[in-house]
Structures are given as structure tokens and as C-alpha cells.
Amino acid sequence: MAQIWTKKLSVGNATLDSENKNLIGMVNSIEYAVEIKDCSYLLLSIKQFMKCALAHFSNEERFAQAVNFPFAQHELAHRHLQNELQHTTGQLEANNSLWPEYVMDHYPQFLRDWLTEHITMEDMLMKPVLQAYPYDFKPG
Secondary structure: OOOOOOHHHOOOOHHHHHHHHHHHHHHHHHHHHHHOOOHHHHHHHHHHHHHHHHHHHHHHHHHHHHOOOOOHHHHHHHHHHHHHHHHHHHHHHHOOOOOOHHHHHHHHHHHHHHHHHHHHHHHHHHHHHHOOOOOOOOOO
């Protein structure tokens, strides 16, 4: 079931919100690849998600530093997902983009749950600090 970004997922910054929206869309693409059972498209979608997630994680760190927000715990969550994504892409590549169906069926839900929890539990901790800045604030 496709996930939709809503205002309640806003962390109070245009850049970070836009990136989170994009990541949600990418999880939807991964889910679509699973639905149509296209393993090559699945691998491509997961790699694209990983690339965008890493860029987003880097941006979050820049924002946290700019607003003097403690980031160590947040960074651990990022590393966990990064390791998981690297493991997953490695498995897919080693198996010629083939994956057991039971794994494919659960992976989009794993990513959706991780992303939703990360936004609502980790990213939201920055929201009170970010709201002291204009919505379009970008670190210098």
C-alpha cells in the first residue's frame, strides 16, 4: 500500500520535508517493483533510494550542526539503515537481482516502517529547533 506524505510528517524545514517526500515516493517505487516482480527494477530502485537517503542524511547532519542540535543518536539510526541497504544491494547483486519472494514481500514494509518511524521519532526531535528559523532556512 503506497504511503503518502502528509503535513503531520513536516519537520519544519522545506529542504528536509522535500527530501522526506522524495524518500517516501522511492519506497513506493520499491513496493511497485516488488508488486510487478521486476528484480532488476527493484535493485535499481533500492540503489536510488540508498543514494538519496545518504544525501538526505548528510543534509540532516548539516542542519543539525547549523542549529546546534545534538546528532549522535540520529546518526546511529542513519548508519543502521545504510548498513541494511548496502547488505540488501549486495545480496541482490550476488544473486543476479533475484530474491526469495517472501523477502521481497516484506522489504517495502520494512523500509516504510523505518522511514515513518525515523521521521516521526528522530527527525521530529529537531522540529522545535528548526521552527525558530524560516521554513526555507538552509545552512550556510
